[in-house]
Amino acid sequence: xxxxxxxxxxxxxxxxxxxxxxxxxxxxxxxxxxxxxxxxxxxxxxxxxxxxxxxxxxxxxxxxxxxxxxxxxxxxxxxxxxxxxxxxxxxxxxxxxxxxxxxxxxxxxxxxxxxxxxxxxxxxxxxxxxxxxxxxxxxxxxxxxxxxxxxxxxxxxxxxxxxxxxxxxxxxxxxxxxxxxxxxxxxxxxxxxxxxxxxxxxxxxxxxxxxxxxxxxxxxxxxxxxxxxxxxxxxxxxxxxxxxxxxxxxxxxxxxxxxxxx
Amino acid sequence: xxxxxxxxxxxxxxxxxxxxxxxxxxxxxxxxxxxxxxxxxxxxxxxxxxxxxxxxxxxxxxxxxxxxxxxxxxxxxxxxxxxxxxxxxxxxxxxxxxxxxxxxxxxxxxxxxxxxxxxxxxxxxxxxxxxxxxxxxxxxxxxxxxxxxxxxxxxxxxxxxxxxxxxxxxxxxxxxxxxxxxxxxxxxxxxxxxxxxxxxxxxxxxxxxxxxxxxxxxxxxxxxxxxxxxxxxxxxxxxxxxxxxxxxxxxxxxxxxxxxxxxxxxxxxxxxxxxxxxxxxxxxxxxxxxxxxxxxxxxxxxxxxxxxxxxxxxxxxxxxxxxxxxxx
Ligand SMILES: Cc1cc2nc3c(=O)[nH]c(=O)nc-3n(C[C@H](O)[C@H](O)[C@H](O)COP(=O)(O)OP(=O)(O)OC[C@H]3O[C@@H](n4cnc5c(N)ncnc54)[C@H](O)[C@@H]3O)c2cc1C
Ligand SMILES: Nc1ncnc2c1ncn2[C@@H]1O[C@H](COP(=O)(O)O)[C@@H](O)[C@H]1O
Numbered sequence: 001x002x003x004x005x006x007x008x009x010x011x012x013x014x015x016x017x018x019x020x021x022x023x024x025x026x027x028x029x030x031x032x033x034x035x036x037x038x039x040x041x042x043x044x045x046x047x048x049x050x051x052x053x054x055x056x057x058x059x060x061x062x063x064x065x066x067x068x069x070x071x072x073x074x075x076x077x078x079x080x081x082x083x084x085x086x087x088x089x090x091x092x093x094x095x096x097x098x099x100x101x102x103x104x105x106x107x108x109x110x111x112x113x114x115x116x117x118x119x120x121x122x123x124x125x126x127x128x129x130x131x132x133x134x135x136x137x138x139x140x141x142x143x144x145x146x147x148x149x150x151x152x153x154x155x156x157x158x159x160x161x162x163x164x165x166x167x168x169x170x171x172x173x174x175x176x177x178x179x180x181x182x183x184x185x186x187x188x189x190x191x192x193x194x195x196x197x198x199x200x201x202x203x204x205x206x207x208x209x210x211x212x213x214x215x216x217x218x219x220x221x222x223x224x225x226x227x228x229x230x231x232x233x234x235x236x237x238x239x240x241x242x243x244x245x246x247x248x249x250x251x252x253x254x255x256x257x258x259x260x261x262x
Numbered sequence: 263x264x265x266x267x268x269x270x271x272x273x274x275x276x277x278x279x280x281x282x283x284x285x286x287x288x289x290x291x292x293x294x295x296x297x298x299x300x301x302x303x304x305x306x307x308x309x310x311x312x313x314x315x316x317x318x319x320x321x322x323x324x325x326x327x328x329x330x331x332x333x334x335x336x337x338x339x340x341x342x343x344x345x346x347x348x349x350x351x352x353x354x355x356x357x358x359x360x361x362x363x364x365x366x367x368x369x370x371x372x373x374x375x376x377x378x379x380x381x382x383x384x385x386x387x388x389x390x391x392x393x394x395x396x397x398x399x400x401x402x403x404x405x406x407x408x409x410x411x412x413x414x415x416x417x418x419x420x421x422x423x424x425x426x427x428x429x430x431x432x433x434x435x436x437x438x439x440x441x442x443x444x445x446x447x448x449x450x451x452x453x454x455x456x457x458x459x460x461x462x463x464x465x466x467x468x469x470x471x472x473x474x475x476x477x478x479x480x481x482x483x484x485x486x487x488x489x490x491x492x493x494x495x496x497x498x499x500x501x502x503x504x505x506x507x508x509x510x511x512x513x514x515x516x517x518x519x520x521x522x523x524x525x526x527x528x529x530x531x532x533x534x535x536x537x538x539x540x541x542x543x544x545x546x547x548x549x550x551x552x553x554x555x556x557x558x559x560x561x562x563x564x565x566x567x568x569x570x571x572x573x574x575x576x577x578x579x580x581x582x583x584x585x586x587x588x589x590x
Pocket of ligand 1: 014015119120399473474475476477499500501502503514515516517518519520530531532533534535536537538541551552553554557569570571572
């Protein structure tokens with residue numbers, strides 16, 4: 001089984017303070033820590049497990065600048081055999097659709113049985129790249145996958161539905177699956193893995209290598225164009241309880257008591 | 263007259279709420295753009311739904327086929343592509359749900375129509391289509407303009423628009439012959455997989471201590487467990503806690519977990535992503551403890567504490583026992 005995994009290098013923002021930059025169209029990236037997109041971490045692990053069970057190769061691919069190489073190195077350290085980075089100045093402003101176009105051109109002549117992507121990217125959250133890429137490649141896809149069982153020419157996959165429900169679907173291979181968190185437990189990287197990964201070459205492709213023009217990518221080649229970012233308006237704000245931890249705890253306890261809950 | 267399509271989402275014998283939310287927003291958009299609202303209904307033996315939908319839309323287009331019995335994006339895409347090509351709706355809306363996420367991007371690609379996903383607002387201004395959506399787990403909103411097109415597709419975030427039944431709507435119901443002449447070969451629905459029967463029913467608890475990624479390590483679970491015990495409640499959690507296997511899946515609150523409405527929900531180290539919030543925002547009293555003053559959870563909580571949870575939680579446990587006149 002040859003598996004291609006699409007990975008994105010994204011900023012970790014859950015605990016960071018976010019500031020909109022002067023262009024108004026992007027956030028200030030300085031000071032943010034970047035890592036592999038959470039969903040892609042699970043996708044990569046699933047790819048490596050498929051390789052371990054059935055043999056074959058794992059290729060990690062990203063559309064991103066040089067900084068994204070740390071995410072590719074992480075993939076190599078965790079068991080990917082090769083890594084590809086597609087980069088170009090014209091890519092800036094690409095939405096999920098334009099990104100899928102770029103990935104399509106980079107992947108279409110490669111051999112694969114399965115392509116894995118994350119269900120969504122934690123930064124833009126489009127949840128489109130996987131299915132768009134599948135449609136461009138002319139292969140079936142299934143999204144939000146919680147389980148993959150491979151058979152002869154087919155895969156049985158569990159798709160997550162709402163409220164804890166799943167559906168089991170059979171999909172013909174080659175196919176693309178978008179992976180949901182919790183499908184597996186991503187492994188830690190071994191020191192040996194890291195050492196080996198440092199030595200591996202990362203293949204870099206540009207706009208011309210993949211046969212696209214500037215109009216196909218960036219804002220020009222996108223479905224949607226960001227006009228402005230803004231901090232979500234707060235309709236309601238919690239009443240903040242201040243003081244030392246002990247004072248705060250005492251106040252909360254009083255509030256809970258006033259409600260008759262203790 | 264041109265139309266706005268709303269794709270009906272239904273599963274296991276029920277029309278899903280997001281359908282009525284979209285029909286409500288769709289009606290507003292139809293008025294704004296001088297178009298008609300059309301509910302699109304695909305399925306098998308679904309005519310009874312058509313009656314309900316006709317109370318919300320100018321028209322219900324029904325396509326029945328055994329191949330449409332359960333959602334299958336391959337089959338749905340073929341039928342919808344036909345309808346969109348023939349009727350050229352200004353906009354086709356579907357839920358940003360498991361179904362919409364599977365269907366919309368490949369449909370849009372196949373038809374070469376622009377798609378905007380997970381929209382929390384949609385407007386047409388001077389014949390330009392604008393959407394509002396979120397980035398960075400809900401910390402930032404984006405207003406975006408959609409590439410000019412004759413027809414658009416959008417997926418709409420569930421529970422964003424308040425469903426409202428119009429006063430006098432009695433849409434016509436039109437049956438359309440299924441275009442699915444060939445077999446659906448690439449994807450086959452096998453079965454629904456129900457969650458394993460759980461041990462603890464978090465929907466029945468009066469007090470829930472909801473823990474999130476902020477607790478950092480599995481070894482901190484006992485501390486949280488003790489707080490829950492002091493309050494006579496049980497532990498619930500956000501998704502990452504389940505994904506890491508720290509608690510069984512029946513403890514998950516949110517769109518892919520359970521919807522809870524306890525008398526008290528204490529959110530500890532939970533950022534407040536909408537998928538979590540949808541599962542707990544109707545709790546009677548919500549208290550959030552988070553070290554990030556900008557965490558979205560604070561817009562849903564009644565009381566907030568901006569501090570390190572590891573300092574607050576042990577103290578809180580003590581104070582609760584003090585009030586109860588018991589020793590911890
Ligand atoms: C299709 C889909 C379905 C989903 N369904 C669900 C669902 O049902 N339920 C759900 O919960 N999520 C769901 N999610 C995931 C959701 O989008 C969020 O990723 C998730 O809710 C985040 O969990 P969290 O708040 O625990 O973690 P994070 O977002 O990482 O937040 C951790 C918080 O802890 C705080 N923190 C860290 N350390 C401390 C400390 N020492 N003291 C105090 N605070 C601290 C941080 O400031 C941060 O706000 C779903 C996602 C998708 C795509
Ligand atoms: N720049 C990128 N490079 C490689 N893969 C990407 C990129 N952007 C998105 N993807 C893949 O597509 C998935 C969904 O992203 P999105 O559609 O942007 O939410 C991600 O989880 C990745 O697997």
